[in-house]
Amino acid sequence: MSIEVRVPQLPESVADATLVSWHKKPGDAVARDENLVDLETDKVVLEVPAPTAGVLRELKVDNGATVTSGQVLAILEEGAAASAGAPASAAAAKPAAAAKPAAPAAAAAVSAAPAAAGAARRDDAAAQKLSPSVRRMVEENQLNPAQIAGSGKDGRITKTDVVTHLGQKPAPAPAAPGEARRPSPAPAARGERSEQRVPMTRLRARIAERMVQAQTTQALLTSFNEVDLKAVQDLRARYKEKFEKSHGSRLGFMSFFVKASIEALKKFPVVNASVEGNDIIYHEYYDVGVAVSTERGLIVPILRDADQMSFADIEKSVAAFAQRARDGAITLEELTGGTFTITNGGVFGSLMSTPIVNSPQSAILGMHKIQDRPMVVDGQVVVRPMMYIALTYDHRIIDGKEAVQFLVTVKEQLEDPSRLLLHI
Amino acid sequence: MSDSFDVVVIGAGPAGYPAAIRAAQNRLSVACVDEWQNRDGSYAFGGTCLNAGCIPSKALLESSELFHRVHGEFATHGIKVANVSLDLPAMQKRKAAIVKTSTSGIVALFKSAGVAPFQGHGRLLAGRKVEVTGADGTRRILQARHVVLASGSVPTELKSAPFDGANIVDSWGALEFSSVPRRLGVIGAGVIGLELGSVWRRLGSEVVVLEALPEFLAMADQQLAKEALKHFRKQGLDIRLGAKVTGATIANGAVAVRFTDARGDQSVEVDKLVVAIGRRPYTRDLLADGTGVALDERGFINVDHECRTAAEGVWAVGDAVRGPMLAHKGKEEGVMVADLIAGQFSEVNYRTVPSVIYTAPEIAWVGLTEEQVKQSGRAYKTGSFPFLASGRARAMEQTGGFAKVISAADTDEILGVHIIGPMAGELIAEAVLAMEYSASTEDIQRTIHAHPTLSEALHEAALAADKRAIDFPNR
Numbered sequence: 100m101s102i103e104v105r106v107p108q109l110p111e112s113v114a115d116a117t118l119v120s121w122h123k124k125p126g127d128a129v130a131r132d133e134n135l136v137d138l139e140t141d142k143v144v145l146e147v148p149a150p151t152a153g154v155l156r157e158l159k160v161d162n163g164a165t166v167t168s169g170q171v172l173a174i175l176e177e178g179a180a181a182s183a184g185a186p187a188s189a190a191a192a193k194p195a196a197a198a199k200p201a202a203p204a205a206a207a208a209v210s211a212a213p214a215a216a217g218a219a220r221r222d223d224a225a226a227q228k229l230s231p232s233v234r235r236m237v238e239e240n241q242l243n244p245a246q247i248a249g250s251g252k253d254g255r256i257t258k259t260d261v262v263t264h265l266g267q268k269p270a271p272a273p274a275a276p277g278e279a280r281r282p283s284p285a286p287a288a289r290g291e292r293s294e295q296r297v298p299m300t301r302l303r304a305r306i307a308e309r310m311v312q313a314q315t316t317q318a319l320l321t322s323f324n325e326v327d328l329k330a331v332q333d334l335r336a337r338y339k340e341k342f343e344k345s346h347g348s349r350l351g352f353m354s355f356f357v358k359a360s361i362e363a364l365k366k367f368p369v370v371n372a373s374v375e376g377n378d379i380i381y382h383e384y385y386d387v388g389v390a391v392s393t394e395r396g397l398i399v400p401i402l403r404d405a406d407q408m409s410f411a412d413i414e415k416s417v418a419a420f421a422q423r424a425r426d427g428a429i430t431l432e433e434l435t436g437g438t439f440t441i442t443n444g445g446v447f448g449s450l451m452s453t454p455i456v457n458s459p460q461s462a463i464l465g466m467h468k469i470q471d472r473p474m475v476v477d478g479q480v481v482v483r484p485m486m487y488i489a490l491t492y493d494h495r496i497i498d499g500k501e502a503v504q505f506l507v508t509v510k511e512q513l514e515d516p517s518r519l520l521l522h523i
Numbered sequence: 524m525s526d527s528f529d530v531v532v533i534g535a536g537p538a539g540y541p542a543a544i545r546a547a548q549n550r551l552s553v554a555c556v557d558e559w560q561n562r563d564g565s566y567a568f569g570g571t572c573l574n575a576g577c578i579p580s581k582a583l584l585e586s587s588e589l590f591h592r593v594h595g596e597f598a599t600h601g602i603k604v605a606n607v608s609l610d611l612p613a614m615q616k617r618k619a620a621i622v623k624t625s626t627s628g629i630v631a632l633f634k635s636a637g638v639a640p641f642q643g644h645g646r647l648l649a650g651r652k653v654e655v656t657g658a659d660g661t662r663r664i665l666q667a668r669h670v671v672l673a674s675g676s677v678p679t680e681l682k683s684a685p686f687d688g689a690n691i692v693d694s695w696g697a698l699e700f701s702s703v704p705r706r707l708g709v710i711g712a713g714v715i716g717l718e719l720g721s722v723w724r725r726l727g728s729e730v731v732v733l734e735a736l737p738e739f740l741a742m743a744d745q746q747l748a749k750e751a752l753k754h755f756r757k758q759g760l761d762i763r764l765g766a767k768v769t770g771a772t773i774a775n776g777a778v779a780v781r782f783t784d785a786r787g788d789q790s791v792e793v794d795k796l797v798v799a800i801g802r803r804p805y806t807r808d809l810l811a812d813g814t815g816v817a818l819d820e821r822g823f824i825n826v827d828h829e830c831r832t833a834a835e836g837v838w839a840v841g842d843a844v845r846g847p848m849l850a851h852k853g854k855e856e857g858v859m860v861a862d863l864i865a866g867q868f869s870e871v872n873y874r875t876v877p878s879v880i881y882t883a884p885e886i887a888w889v890g891l892t893e894e895q896v897k898q899s900g901r902a903y904k905t906g907s908f909p910f911l912a913s914g915r916a917r918a919m920e921q922t923g924g925f926a927k928v929i930s931a932a933d934t935d936e937i938l939g940v941h942i943i944g945p946m947a948g949e950l951i952a953e954a955v956l957a958m959e960y961s962a963s964t965e966d967i968q969r970t971i972h973a974h975p976t977l978s979e980a981l982h983e984a985a986l987a988a989d990k991r992a993i994d995f996p997n998r
Contacts, residue, residue, distance in 0.1 A: 230962060231969030232935070251961040258963035259934035 102150060104135060104173040106166045113431060115167045115245065116140040117301055123155045129175070136172060141305030143434065144427040153177040165245045232258040240265060306397065313458040317374075318494040321453035321465075324506040326513045328469055328484045331355050334516055346411035352466070353389065354413040356441055358519050359512035360464055361385050361406045363505045364439060369497050370490075370505050371438045373459040379496050382438040388457060389417055390442035393424045399457060400429060401437045441466065451487050461496055464509065465489035528554045530864060531653045531667035533645035533809065535559070536570020537577075538841025538853025539673030540629050545858045546671075547636040549865035554665055555638050556645035556655050562699075564658070566642040568629040569622075570675050571842075572850045575695035578625050580715075582618040583698060583722045584881050591725035591883075596920055609726060611703060618698070641665070647672065649813035651836050669836045669864045672816070672824055673857060674809050676802040676842035681710060684771035684798055690778050691771060694719060697797040703727050708780050708793035710768050712739060714880045716799035720760050721882050730760050731791055733782055735800075737765040743878075744892035744941040746907075746927065751886055751943055754923055758883075771796060804843045819845075829870075830860050838864075852876050875958045879948035884910075884924040887951035890939030890958055893929055902932035906964070906988030910944040912995045914975040921945035926980040928954075928964060928988050935963035940984075946977050953981055964988045 109116060119137040123129055129149040138145040157174040160166055229237065229244060233256050237244055240261075247264045249256040299307065313319065335350050342350040364371040364385055372381045385406040388399040400420040402413060423429045440457045445468040454465040467487045474483040488509060492502045512518050530546040532539045535557035543555040557568050567574055593607050633640050643657040653665045678693035680686055686693055697719045705728065709720045712734035724730040739762065740748035755762060766784040773779075778796045782789055804823045810816050815834035817825045824839040826832055832839050838860045841853030855871045862869035880886040896903045907927040910916035924944030930937050940954035957967055967985035972978045983992045990997040 230960070230966045232963045232965035235965070235969070252959065255960065257936065257961040258965060259931075259936045259961065262934045 100177045101156060102153070102175045102177050103171045104147065104150065104175050106138065106168055106170045106172060107145065107147065109140060109168045109431070113140045115165050116145065118160050118162055118164050118166055118172070119144065120162050121158060125155055125157055127155050129153065129155055138166065139301060140431065141301045143429050143431055145431075147172060149175060151175065151177050164243060167245060170245070228255055230255070230257065233261055236261045236265075309458060310455050313456050317456055317458060317461075319456060319491055320494045320499070320502070321489050321491040322499070322502045322506055323451065323487055323489050324503075324510050326486050326488055326510045327474065328352070328486055328513060330514055330516055332484055342411070346415070348411060348414045348418055350410065351414055351417070352469075353417050353441070353443070354410040355513060355516065355519075356464070356466055356509075357387055357389070357402065357405055357408075357413050358410065359509045360387065360439065360441060362512050362519065362522065363508035365406075366508055367497075367501045367505045369501060370462045370492065372496060373438070373461055374493065374496055375459070384438065386436050386438045388437040388440035388460075389420065390440060391417075391421050391424045392446070393427075398424050398429065398434060399437065399440055399442075400424065400433045401435070403436075440464070443467075445469065445486065451489065453489060454491050456491055456493060462490055462492040462502070462505075465491070526664065527666040528552045528639070529667070530554075530669045530671060530861070531556065531645075531665050532671040532673055532857075533557075533647065533653060534570060534673030534675055534841070534843075535568040535629060535640070536673060536675045536841065536853070537572040537850035538675070538857040539570065539671065540568060540632070540857075541854045542671045542673060542840060542857030542861045543638045544632060544636045545861035546864060547638050549861060549867070551861075551865060553636075553638045554641055554653075554667075555633065556641040556643065556653060556665075558642070558644040560658075566658075567626040568633075568640070569626040571677075571695075573625045573629070574622060575698065577850055579618050579622050579698045580694075580718055580722070581881060582621045583614065584718060586614045586617065587722045587725035588883055599920060609703070611701065611726070615699070615701070644808065645674075646808055646811055647814050647816065647837065648811045649815070651834075654811070667836075669838065671857070671860055672809065672832070672837065672839040672843060673841045673853070674843045675805050676848055677805045678798070679801045679803045681768060681798045681800055683768050684710065684778075684780065684796060686798065687773065690773050690776070690794070691796045691798060694797065694799050697723075697795075697799075700795065704793070704795040705729065706777075706793040706795075707731075708733065708778065708791060708796040710780075710796065710798045711735075711800040712762055712764075713799060713801065714878075716797070717755065717760075717880060717882050719797055719799060721755075721758070724758060724760055731793065732760055732762045733766040733768055733780070733791075734762065734764050735767050739764055740880075740886075743886065744888060744927065744929075744939070745894055747886060747888065747941045747943050750924060751880075751882070751884070754884055754943075755882070802842065802848055806843060829863060830856050846873060847876060847878070849876060849878065872959060875955050877948075877951045877955050879951065881948065884921070884944045885947035886943045887947035888939065888941040889951055889955045890937065891929065892939060892941070893927075896929055896938055901938075903929055903938060904932050904964075904988050905929050906984045906986065906990075906992070908980045908983035908987055908992060908995055910977070910980055912983075913977060913980050915977050915979070916945055918975070919945055926950070926984040928967070928981070928984045930964040930988050935965055937962055937964055937967070940981065942981070944977070944980065950977055950981055953978060 106116065116138040119139045121136050123135050129135065129152065131152045132148045134146045135149055136147045138147060154176045155173055156176045159171050159173055244256060247256050247260055250260050251257040331352065339350055368381050371385065372379050384404055387402045387405040389402060390397055390399050402408060402416055420429065437457065437460060439460055440463040442454050442463060443466040444452045445466050449467050451467060452465050454463045456463050465488065469484045469486045471482050472485045473480050474485065488506060490502050490506050529551035530553045532543045532555045535555050539555060543553050546553045559567050559570055559574055561567055561574065572578065590609060593604055597604055630640065641655045643655045646654045647670055648654055651667050651670055653667060653670060655663045655665060684691055688696065694715045703723060703726045707723045707728040707730045709716045709730060709732045712732045716732055720730045720732050739752045752762065763784055766782045768780060768782045770781045771778050777792050777794055779790055779792050780796060806818065806822065806824060816832045816837055819825050823845050824832060824843050826839050826844045830838050830840050830844065840856035840860055842848040846852055859869040859871050875889055877887060877889040893905060905927060907925045909925040911922045916922045927941045928937060929939040937958055940951065942950050964985045967982060972982040983994050986992040987997060
């Protein structure tokens with residue numbers, strides 16, 4: 100029996116995925132749950148395991164193609180002997196097969212193969228439910244129908260969609276700063292100046308889209324304050340080892356910032372809200388995103404119900420996220436949702452920045468580099484570990500007063516961490 | 524029988540009965556209340572459409588067309604017939620039998636779907652209750668979770684020529700004549716006026732049609748309207764445009780109709796006068812006080828795009844609400860509402876409601892007219908194909924008319940299709956399906972059409988839009 104291997108259900112926020120690479124080719128025997136292919140969405144890499152043991156008969160999608168939820172990726176012949184599916188090896192297997200009663204049928208199948216190949220191509224097009232004019236244009240322009248947004252009934256692609264698609268030649272996009280290719284080590288001959296055009300990765304394209312979306316739909320404004328982290332540093336110095344011993348993870352700064360933010364979010368619920376149409380949705384839970392930098396770009400895994408997490412829970416989760424993100428093993432569920440975000444530009448040495456809100460959230464807290472600076476405390480100039488903190492917020496629903504007081508609350512909690520214990 | 528239902532539908536016309544059946548298919552308990560009474564006082568489901576509109580008029584259009592063709596066309600085919608005569612009572616009997624089959628069909632459909640039928644006047648009370656008053660005055664209250672108002676429409680009366688039921692009649696009356704009037708006047712050259720005028724013209728009446736508007740078929744594509752006017756005048760319909768009726772006097776069994784047109788005050792004497800100037804929503808005694816359902820200034824029940832009235836759980840569909848007064852539009856609204864009540868997805872695409880006039884040649888269209896596209900400022904192209912060039916039409920001896928496709932110049936999307944010619948009402952279905960799927964002209968070009976059929980006309984018209992027609996010189 101042949102089984103269709105399909106793209107797993109992608110979450111609503113993910114439109115499609117790119118097929119990165121096949122691990123198997125037609126004719127290969129596969130074990131159940133063996134990874135067949137890697138798909139990359141704009142957030143994670145997904146593996147598609149074999150639903151059952153058998154032989155991979157046909158790959159329906161090539162490397163690099165865009166796929167959508169439920170799309171057929173391959174045909175798997177359940178329980179079949181290895182190589183039976185591939186025409187070339189089928190011929191080789193014929194003598195062995197001759198012993199079996201099914202041999203005549205097998206031979207017939209082989210002779211029919213060339214004709215069937217042509218038919219299969221047409222069936223592909225038919226399976227995608229393309230109208231005659233769309234089939235013609237896709238063929239003539241060498242288009243991938245999966246990349247054309249369909250506006251017709253049930254999402255079908257109309258000729259209008261193809262004409263529009265062809266009219267939208269993507270504007271030459273300069274490579275994003277973070278991904279700028281290093282210039283070639285040996286500069287080109289004098290007088291010749293070259294440039295490289297590199298297509299954005301899906302993650303980068305998605306980030307670009309989200310950033311612009313936030314900038315165009317929200318009224319973003321950033322407020323600053325500074326925090327004296329001496330108390331936190333002292334606390335960490337005092338309990339660092341004990342903490343590590345009893346919880347198995349380092350006591351970092353992030354848990355303090357998450358805890359301090361939650362105290363402030365509770366005090367100013369609108370900072371934890373989002374806008375939907377003309378409504379403000381107040382979230383009565385605290386799902387805090389923590390930005391993590393990976394090779395492929397920035398991702399923001401979510402600490403669910405962070406208000407109920409201990410310092411140790413937070414530290415452990417953040418460390419695990421960072422590791423899994425670098426391995427590309429983070430799941431989509433871990434990246435979706437979130438009511439508030441904390442980003443730490445300090446790890447790269449930033450002293451001040453205006454982060455962009457992770458839409459549809461309404462605010463983001465920016466942490467920065469801790470720097471010893473002279474401060475005046477009780478009339479004396481003393482050296483203190485200072486950090487500038489920034490809150491970018493959606494001015495549509497959050498007033499300046501609330502944003503400023505939010506930052507002050509965060510500051511107060513961090514400068515006197517015992518407040519975190521007493522929720523004051 | 525319990526008096527509490529998930530859905531109570533008021534009206535079993537072409538909007539109400541589909542709503543009831545679909546609601547029952549959606550496993551809801553459904554009652555349908557209808558008050559239509561025939562002239563003999565018997566109740567009948569089906570509303571205007573089945574009893575006094577679409578179905579009986581089509582029966583007479585078919586019969587009269589055959590009678591006309593026997594006279595005018597059979598000799599051309601080489602068929603000699605002698606002593607052809609009209610048996611109007613038999614023709615009317617056939618019509619009545621078709622109506623009877625159709626209306627009793629609804630009773631059977633209700634039975635098989637499990638819809639509880641109620642015969643009597645339905646009135647919506649506050650709190651989603653429906654009061655049913657039977658012919659004998661007995662009252663019954665039905666409690667509903669949802670009420671669907673499908674009360675339909677009635678002919679509009681002309682103040683200057685009020686109905687008298689004998690000489691001045693509405694469209695229903697014009698289907699019931701027991702003899703062919705020698706002279707027939709029709710006020711209103713709309714769909715109904717033209718169809719009724721055609722019936723009696725073919726059966727021998729001298730027909731004069733008075734239309735107040737200076738344009739003929741103003742709602743249709745004007746290229747089509749011009750072609751239609753040419754054919755109708757050739758058939759002997761005396762169509763006067765810009766003719767405003769000022770009064771009608773009945774004397775000695777005849778009606779003197781006075782009207783004003785470009786030539787000044789005029790008068791014409793007819794034996795029967797049909798007033799077919801339009802229809803108005805029928806909501807008489809439909810709404811008790813406090814239901815929360817609102818009417819607009821023209822008497823239509825106010826609804827949103829999903830046919831919700833201002834009152835929670837009360838819906839309204841068909842002729843009683845905005846939009847064209849067409850049975851198929853009402854049917855789709857009824858089905859949509861029944862699905863929405865059941866929590867399912869449903870919508871009516873008002874841009875692809877086809878219109879058909881069952882004259883000969885038949886007239887049908889869907890989408891925008893060339894005038895509307897022109898006015899929108901959008902660049903467009905058109906292609907048309909005359910039935911004169913269709914082998915099948917020539918074989919049928921029905922070569923009048925053409926098919927016309929209007930498409931966007933940039934994206935090739937079909938914006939409107941207009942057909943005048945044999946079976947236009949059937950041919951338009953392909954265009955409606957195509958437009959429902961946002962098809963391009965090229966999609967129709969690349970779709971195989973059987974030969975020889977009338978459907979090739981639409982295929983060739985689509986090809987002509989890109990000057991690629993095969994069977995007619997491209998201009």
